[in-house]
Amino acid sequence: MSTFTPFQSIAATRRLLRSKELSPIELIEGLEARIASVDPAIGAYIERNLETAKKEAAHADLSKPLGGIPIGIKDAISVKGQPCQSASRILDGYTAPYDATAVARLRASGAIPFGRMNMDEFAMGSSTENSAFHPTHNPWDLNRIPGGSSGGSAAAVAAGTALATLGSDTGGSIRQPAALCGCVGLKPTYGRVSRYGLVAFASSLDQIGPLTSTVEDSGIILNAMAGKDPHDSTSLELPDEDFTAEIGRDLKGLRIGVPKEYFVDGMEPGVRSSVDAAIKQLVSLGAEPVEISLPHTEYAVAVYYIIATAEASANLARFDGVRYGRRSPEAKDLLSLYEKTRAEGFGREVKRRIILGTYVLSSGYYDAYYLRAQKVRTLIRRDFDQAFTKVDAIVSPTSPETAFRLGEKTDDPLKMYLADIFTIATNLAGICGLSLPCGFSNRDGVDLPVGLQLLGRPFGESRLLRIGHAYEQSTEWHKRRPGQPGL
Amino acid sequence: MASPCTSPSTPHHTIDVSYLARLARIEITPEEAAIFGPQIGRILDHVEQMNKLDISGIEPTAHAITVFDVIREDAVTESLPKKTILENAPHNANGLFVVPKVLD
Numbered sequence: 225m226s227t228f229t230p231f232q233s234i235a236a237t238r239r240l241l242r243s244k245e246l247s248p249i250e251l252i253e254g255l256e257a258r259i260a261s262v263d264p265a266i267g268a269y270i271e272r273n274l275e276t277a278k279k280e281a282a283h284a285d286l287s288k289p290l291g292g293i294p295i296g297i298k299d300a301i302s303v304k305g306q307p308c309q310s311a312s313r314i315l316d317g318y319t320a321p322y323d324a325t326a327v328a329r330l331r332a333s334g335a336i337p338f339g340r341m342n343m344d345e346f347a348m349g350s351s352t353e354n355s356a357f358h359p360t361h362n363p364w365d366l367n368r369i370p371g372g373s374s375g376g377s378a379a380a381v382a383a384g385t386a387l388a389t390l391g392s393d394t395g396g397s398i399r400q401p402a403a404l405c406g407c408v409g410l411k412p413t414y415g416r417v418s419r420y421g422l423v424a425f426a427s428s429l430d431q432i433g434p435l436t437s438t439v440e441d442s443g444i445i446l447n448a449m450a451g452k453d454p455h456d457s458t459s460l461e462l463p464d465e466d467f468t469a470e471i472g473r474d475l476k477g478l479r480i481g482v483p484k485e486y487f488v489d490g491m492e493p494g495v496r497s498s499v500d501a502a503i504k505q506l507v508s509l510g511a512e513p514v515e516i517s518l519p520h521t522e523y524a525v526a527v528y529y530i531i532a533t534a535e536a537s538a539n540l541a542r543f544d545g546v547r548y549g550r551r552s553p554e555a556k557d558l559l560s561l562y563e564k565t566r567a568e569g570f571g572r573e574v575k576r577r578i579i580l581g582t583y584v585l586s587s588g589y590y591d592a593y594y595l596r597a598q599k600v601r602t603l604i605r606r607d608f609d610q611a612f613t614k615v616d617a618i619v620s621p622t623s624p625e626t627a628f629r630l631g632e633k634t635d636d637p638l639k640m641y642l643a644d645i646f647t648i649a650t651n652l653a654g655i656c657g658l659s660l661p662c663g664f665s666n667r668d669g670v671d672l673p674v675g676l677q678l679l680g681r682p683f684g685e686s687r688l689l690r691i692g693h694a695y696e697q698s699t700e701w702h703k704r705r706p707g708q709p710g711l
Numbered sequence: 712m713a714s715p716c717t718s719p720s721t722p723h724h725t726i727d728v729s730y731l732a733r734l735a736r737i738e739i740t741p742e743e744a745a746i747f748g749p750q751i752g753r754i755l756d757h758v759e760q761m762n763k764l765d766i767s768g769i770e771p772t773a774h775a776i777t778v779f780d781v782i783r784e785d786a787v788t789e790s791l792p793k794k795t796i797l798e799n800a801p802h803n804a805n806g807l808f809v810v811p812k813v814l815d
Contacts, residue, residue: 547808
């Protein structure tokens with residue numbers, strides 16, 4: 225009999241379970257002990273309880289693709305019978321009455337959804353500092369942020385306190401924390417995974433995806449989750465696909481686009497050198513580099529912060545203190561019930577974005593902001609359409625910098641937003657994106673992970689995972705572990 | 712990548728934060744209004760760069776992957792039990808949500 229060892233991939237753990245070297249209960253108990261010893265310093269979990277998971281492990285069906293595999297769930301994704309708060313006080317007391325479709329499909333594949341992974345409130349943020357519960361610390365340097373908004377999901381995988389987790393990505397919220405924590409994050413094509421049961425932030429941009437320790441694992445999870453769902457009319461009916469099918473094939477004949485707009489001055493030197501080396505490595509594996517242009521890149525942040533806040537201001541109108549969550553005890557009439565409940569329940573970043581979203585949708589400003597942003601969105605999407613006529617994938621850094629310090633950017637929202645420059649356009653164009661470890665950048669004497677971003681055409685996940693896997697297996701980056709004391 | 716708008720200078724855009732907060736049904740303190748005003752102003756200054764582009768004749772994109780006319784069968788299906796839904800309400804009685812008196 226073996227015991228649970230942290231940092232094992234899903235693929236490896238599955239082999240141990242099936243050969244009976246490890247039982248599903250031993251796996252959960254081992255994970256529980258690991259979480260108890262490590263997570264107090266990290267804070268990746270809002271809820272660490274594994275009692276339900278243990279019960280489910282007792283009848284795990286190991287013949288299924290994810291049989292007995294525990295998967296941590298971001299607090300924005302509904303797990304039946306479990307609180308789901310999107311890390312917001314306004315959802316105090318709310319228990320999800322149903323499983324999100326992504327969660328239900330994981331269960332159907334034998335997985336055991338558990339936990340509540342910390343995040344920025346309503347997924348609004350790039351550092352997980354906007355959680356109403358507590359901040360999450362980066363496993364590579366506890367004084368630094370893990371990225372966001374799926375910071376808990378990324379930090380847990382990086383700290384070996386989860387085999388894999390689910391996150392959601394509206395403007396980079398899976399890929400950026402994956403990059404900053406040194407794990408793998410996949411944002412599927414818009415419409416690939418049902419959003420039913422995901423607390424809505426910006427509905428035309430939101431997508432659920434996995435955070436894992438290997439590229440192959442992200443394909444295994446996507447296999448379980450993808451597909452049309454009658455509960456989400458934007459989910460798409462597509463032929464069944466095994467997203468791991470291309471994994472293991474070489475890169476000969478594949479063209480990799482290098483967008484000149486993504487390699488500009490101002491990037492952290494250690495990020496630049498790591499990504500440059502990664503491109504050389506892809507070329508040595510047989511890929512052909514092609515310089516491309518995505519001319520409207522510089523407008524992406526502006527367009528995003530109009531569209532995302534506009535959609536958020538509408539989506540978050542439902543939190544009114546009437547049907548679920550908290551209600552202000554100070555309310556005297558219906559209007560003050562709304563105003564006081566929302567004043568007490570929302571954090572500052574959420575209020576700021578709702579107010580901005582209200583402004584850009586308000587009478588007299590709609591054309592100048594929202595409609596104009598939607599038109600520029602068309603131009604951004606066309607940039608990618610054109611690029612993908614020439615290349616199979618696009619390569620870039622995931623983030624222009626490695627993890628910053630806790631508190632470093634909390635006073636300047638615009639500065640925080642501009643750090644999302646490389647991930648945001650992906651969501652505006654609806655395409656798929658993958659972030660995977662590609663090196664380290666030394667900041668103040670600490671090696672911090674650098675993420676390589678690969679972007680693929682709509683529904684091109686299989687190709688993306690093939691490229692990512694080939695790169696990953698030819699390097700040692702994914703095998704490095706945080707050296708913080710106690711980890 | 713670096714934008715001149717990142718410096719915490721006085722923004723060109725001024726907005727009436729208190730009025731917008733009222734529209735959004737959020738009570739904000741004068742302190743919050745004083746913080747949000749310049750922050751949102753600077754974000755709008757940054758957004759201004761969209762005006763450099765000629766967008767005449769460009770169709771807006773509402774959804775990147777467009778789908779049309781998604782309809783379902785007009786059939787009676789089960790929905791979540793009323794009791795389950797009401798259990799999440801901060802205040803309910805007689806199978807209904809309770810709110811403060813609306814009419815005098």
